[in-house]
Amino acid sequence: MGSQKKRNFQIEAFKHRVVVDPKYADKTWKILEHAIHEIYNHNASGLSFEELYRNAYNMVLHKFGEKLYSGLVSTMTSHLKDISKFIEAAQGGLFLEELNRKWADHNKALQMIRDILMYMDRTFIPSTHKTPVHELGLNLWRDNIIHSSKIQTRLLNTLLELVLRERNGEVINRGLMRNIIKMLMDLGSSVYQEDFEKPFLEVSADFYRVESQKFIECCDCADYLKKAERRLNEEMERVSQYLDAKSEVKITNVVEKEMIANHMLRLVHMENSGLVNMLLDDKYDDLGRMYNLFRRVPNGLSTIREVMTSHIRDTGKHLVTDPERLRDPVEFVQRLLDEKDKYDRIIGSSFNNDKTFQNALTSSFEYFINLNPRSPEFISLFVDDKLRKGLKGVSEEDVEIILDKVMMLFRYLQEKDVFEKYYKQHLAKRLLSGKTVSDDAERSLIVKLKTECGYQFTCKLEGMFTDMKTSQDTMQGFNSAHGADLGDGPTLAVTVLTTGSWPTQPSITCNLPTEMLALCEKFRSYYLGTHTGRRLTWQTNMGTADIKATFAKGQKHELHVSTYQMCVLMLFNNADRLSYKEIEQATEIPASDLKRCMQSMACVKGKNVLRKEPMSKDIGEDDVFFVNDKFTNKLYKVKIGTVVAQKETEPEKQETRQRVEEDRKPQIEAAIVRIMKSRRVLDHNNLIAEVTKQLQSRFLANPVEIKKRIESLIERDFLERDNVDRKLYRYLA
């Protein structure tokens, strides 16, 4: 009673009533024993709890606890032995039901007995370290029923038989199953494990070993995976329905091992239906299934990843090295993009957007894109194509998507500086010919390149845009200043290009027609008048002209030609026929350019404003040219393109490559100096590693080249070798 602790009482030893009757204990026990019998016989309604409790209480109080306890054990044991016989006698399918029913009875009886004997549970049992009544009841049940020789194996076999029947598609009594399994679990986890779980797992392993063998012989990969997935789900459902939750991991492990891990390689490489075929046919569901199943077993995902990687590398390698594909750069890049899209979709929808798979995809692309040294050029050509015409009528968002994809390919490139070279060339052509479709798209790509590679990478590209803008302003100024006195003569549009920003080749200026020459002089004096200290040189190889021409029969056309072609055509204002030599002399156009420009005017059907003798496909030194009086074209405006090789020719390629190599030298040197300036002293290998790392965003530096640059810097007294350790470099401020 709660409040008594506050009063200070001297507690004296309690004197028990002396038991007068020597038969007291026996008599009292008889009453209790009788009660236990009645309880087991469902006859408890007449019993008085208070009386039974009081008797048990008094027995314990009067030191007959031991007698009470052992009496309980022997009474309960004898009841259980009877029950055991009863259960053993049950026929076939009734066996489990009988067991279940008796178990419920026993549980209820046990509860009642425990309540009656609560005082013993409370005092006698803890002080003598005996097993509490409830646990005692369970142990006795275990020893006398579950472990009885006639029940133990029969029970196990019945349970396993039921599971097998369920696996074979029959419907079983899951409620009964659940109760029996629950009983085993109540008897202690070791009972559940030893008497059911362990053999269950063994039998399951055998079952799935046989079944998987059967399936793999007759199913294709997708079907097999479907079956495995179904089995796995069935087992998980079984656990949730009537097994211990802790068994889930164990049984799924068995299925995973037998059905997946053991056949993994065979499944992945299965002919006509394995992983590669799934990838080829975009089988998202099957791939997703494979991913989810293989994820469960060790090395499962890495197996998929490796096969996928090597497949992508193989197809990619084929893609970038197949000479057929190299003919059309746009098609080439489009195929790369399609390939990337395909695998992005697969990874997104089937592989759970797994980072490791994305990385594998990226590294595969990096691997094969760089197998072809022309990839940077082709990617730039692809952009060129898109920005020239491909993006017409395409919404702004779609343009962004395409550009983002290109940027992704760009990221894979090791030689980003090569890309820059080509991009510059192509951009220059686009800007000067006014072919670019969208200024926004152009600028957006520049911004993307800038975020990817930094200011340095794009400053020249941006310079080109600035030049275009300034030139427009300049021309406006020029026209408003001189427009009046130009009259009907030719009009001039000049784009002033900053040296260095543009991919200019030093070119010999050709002789312009006199009409033009005067105008050019005017512009030169205007320009130099507003900008002192500058020098202008004409890049006649990059210009274009629009000429109005009247042919013999009076048909008028406006011809859109290059500056070179304009120079040639103007000659025919004063002559009917000119030989190649004469033209060459008059214009001083470099021979290769002149040939191309003559070819495009005399040999292309529909654009042949000139005729030549003899008629042939190629231009010879001895050819003679006339104006083609019979020239006709549906359109008023005729555009005469120069025969331009879109892709670079072999020598041009060599040249670009050389220029790239040349441009890399100062960059490597700069990197070396930067690093040495901060480190002061560094050994050779580390220096090489750091330089490579610093330049990685632009190109993959060749160690031999780095070494050459180091030597050159040593010669120029930027660095010195350490006197003792020759592998060590020292920075000289």
Add this chain to the structure above:
Amino acid sequence: MRKEDTVKLISAEGFEFVIDKRAAMVSQTIRNMLTSPGSFAEREHGEVTFPEISTTILEKICQYFYWSLQFASGKDTEFPIEPELTLELMMAANYLHT
């Protein structure tokens, strides 16, 4: 109060105390009597006879049950016990597991 919610406690001398079941269940022993599965007489009739507890003690015990219910809800008061009852009360408390 409905009959199902009360229980009748009968002392050795035959005095009957009808009290709230919730109060009676302060005693673990009485709780078991009233909740044990199966059908003991006490549960069926809703009354318990205590042949070894005198009326005086049982009355005190019933008072204690109600006091304990209140005390359990946070009211901190003392439960007065006359010293001459102490010994018998303690024995009954042990018996009733209170």
